[in-house]
Amino acid sequence: MTSPRKCVLLVAAVAALGFATVVPAKTAQQQKMTTCNTQAKAQSLSGTARREFMKTCLRTSGGHSRSMNSQQMKMKSCNADAQAKSLKGAARRSFMRSCLKGS
Numbered sequence: 123m124t125s126p127r128k129c130v131l132l133v134a135a136v137a138a139l140g141f142a143t144v145v146p147a148k149t150a151q152q153q154k155m156t157t158c159n160t161q162a163k164a165q166s167l168s169g170t171a172r173r174e175f176m177k178t179c180l181r182t183s184g185g186h187s188r189s190m191n192s193q194q195m196k197m198k199s200c201n202a203d204a205q206a207k208s209l210k211g212a213a214r215r216s217f218m219r220s221c222l223k224g225s
Contacts, residue, residue: 154180165199174202196222 148156158179162172178198200221204214 161195161199167199167203169206171203171206174206175199178202196224 158176161179162175165175167175175198179195182198200218203221204217207217209217
């Protein structure tokens with residue numbers, strides 16, 4: 123026969139295991155948001171440029187059957203930055219060149 127103390131410990135252990143395994147997984151939208159936030163932070167984006175990047179990133183990451191590679195994401199980000207700065211002509215080309223190089 124088991125003692126009441128052993129039964130209490132057994133029930134407590136089973137309950138603890140049950141609570142420990144209940145961790146909700148991130149939804150696809152939450153994963154996209156995390157990825158886009160990480161990329162925006164890595165590029166030190168803020169204000170309008172960050173909003174434009176996040177809008178583009180979240181839209182392109184989810185609605186299409188193929189996802190964008192890192193070069194395409196960088197191009198979108200640099201394009202949004204240039205647009206936010208209202209750059210045109212040679213100034214835009216120069217900015218895009220340096221932005222895409224990562225300097």
